[in-house]
Amino acid sequence: MADDIIAIRSFVAAGVGGAEVADDQDIFAGGYVNSLFAVQLVMWLERQFGIFAQGTDLDLGNFLSVERICAFVAAKRAAADTAAVSSLR
Amino acid sequence: MPRRTIELKAPVPAELAPELSSKIFFVSEAITDFRLLFDGEAVAAVELEFSAGSSAESLAEQLHHVVEADILSQRSPAAKVLWEHPASAPVQEDVYRELLGRRIVAEVGEGQISLGSPLLELMDMLDERFAAIVRELGGRQRRYPTLIGTQTLHRCGYFSSFPQFVMFVTRLHTDSNEYRKFAEYAAGRESIGDGLAEHFGNADYCLPPTMCYHTFHEMEGTRLEGAGTVVSSRGKSFRHESRYHRTLERLWDFSIREIVFLGDREFVRSKRGELMNATMRLVESLDLPARLVVANDPFFGGPRTGEQIWSQRMLEMKYELRLDIEGGRDLAAGSFNLHETFFGDTFDITVESGENAYTGCVGFGLERFAYAFVCRHGIDPDKWPAEIYKSAS
Incomplete structure (x- = not known):
């Protein structure tokens, strides 16, 4: 998880053009990023963490800050693990 | 078949x-x-x-x-309702059939309907209410020519996002020999036929699919004063809806009241919010069954269609006001849109600081609004609620 947050911080920092943002700071409300970044972020998360976002996943609330993004990735992974365990039973 | x-x-x-x-x-x-x-x-x-x-x-x-x-490139969007107004009575049925039967409307072509009283007066009254909201927002009115430059639509990204809707305007080659040949071709034909295209000249102009592109084009190179400005217009808009045209719900040729916001990010977002609030109050006062939902534009045919749709929904760049009509259906009678700095970038429209302007727009479909109104309140003006006759001063 520590590596995850470092990678996410780094992607977000590049997206906001080097501005300093706290882990709990809303990067969209601040106008730091645009919709193109939102698309790039979701695609990158999918590639980086092997997850797939659709339906209610695609709620901006999941991507507002570094903290929220980490929580989203963790929740998606936990859901995938649960599904994998269920399929083994 | x-x-x-x-x-x-x-x-x-x-x-x-x-x-x-x-x-x-x-x-x-x-x-x-x-x-x-x-x-x-x-x-x-x-x-x-x-x-x-x-x-x-x-x-x-x-x-x-x-x-x-x-x-399949879309990602099963989640429905999101922001607000709802359950009307005090259900909508009526057979309204469109009655409009046709009483010759208040007549179908004169594909997605083309001629309208008469009392729908005309109703559309004007509704439009006056929207115009009053514009005045409250400090907006100014413009009236645009119908034709819009093909190059303008191209710069607006229209052709790569909505090619299915485009309606080009053309004319004959400016050439006396061509005029003669065309006159010969047309003379004596009962049906003008499919051979027209070889006589056409250019397609420098289109019919406008909406009004806001006129506004951005007109304001090219403008440096805005203060936090921003509000511009509104009413005009005919045209979209090739193929075989999807239906009653007054979906026309190839319809009327829009459009309001455009140009300014800094906060100005544009807050104006969209103010307009949404004013619209919700209007819909409540007219007692129309309605809801405000997250929506997306009908992108089609481009390499990024799926992405455009899900990102637009995720960032809530578009809300639609949906009004109930007969047959258990509803329609989008208004939309509330943000464009980030796309049009500011494209048309070099800047704010006082010199940065490119953010923009947003709101559009109301007047035929759709009027149709939803008569579905709820009936065709007889004597039975309409007093609220619609209220002077929108």
Whole structure:
């Protein structure tokens, strides 16, 4: 998880053009990023963490800050693990 | 007419079925009717009816391409309702049939309807209410020519986002020999026929699909004063809706009241919010059953269609005001949109600081609004609520 947050911080920092943002700071409300970044972020998360976002996943609330993004990735992974365990039973 | 059932290569989830339905007539003009065939929760096949002489194989190929590129690339959007107004009474039925029967409306062409009293007065009264909201926002009015430059629409990205809707305007070559040849071609023909195209000159102009492109074009190179400005216009808009035209719900030729915001980010977002609030109050006062939902534009045919749709929804760049009408249906009578700095960048419109302006727009479909109103309150003006006659001073 520590590596995850470092990678996410780094992607977000590049997206906001080097501005300093706290882990709990809303990067969209601040106008730091645009919709193109939102698309790039979701695609990158999918590639980086092997997850797939659709339906209610695609709620901006999941991507507002570094903290929220980490929580989203963790929740998606936990859901995938649960599904994998269920399929083994 | 021949029919053929096309098995889809991959099933289309039920939540994307309306999207699929909304694109099938754009697959090809040869398609005259269709039916989605479900297998459980997903669309497994489409039954097409098509004109004789068309190749079922090439229609199938085109359908597969559209399903893959424009439908399955979408990501099953979650519905999100922001606000709802349950009216005090349900909508009425057989309203459109009565409008036709009393010659208040007449179908004069594909998606083209002529309108008379009392719908005309109703549309004007509704428009006056929107204009009053514009005045409260400190906006100014403009009236634009109908024709819009093809290059303007191109710069607005219209052709790569909504090619299915484009309606070009053309004319004959400016050449006396051509005029003569064309006059000879036309003379004595009962039907003008398909040979017209070879006489056409250019397509420098289009019919406008909405009003805001006129506003951005007119304001090219402008440096805005203060936090921003509000510009509003009313005009006829045109979209080729293929065989999807229906009653007053979906026309090829319709009227829009549009309000454009240009300024800094906060100005544009807050103006959109103020306009949404004012609209919700208006809808409540007219007692129209309604809801405000997160929506997306009908992007089609571009390489990024799916992405454009899900990102637009995720960032809530578009809200739609949906009003109930007869037949258990509803329609989008208004939309509230943000564009980030796309039009500021494209048309070099800047704010005082020199940065490119953010923009947003709100559009109301006047025929749709009026139709939803008569579905709720009936056609007889004597029975309309007093609120609609209130002077919008």
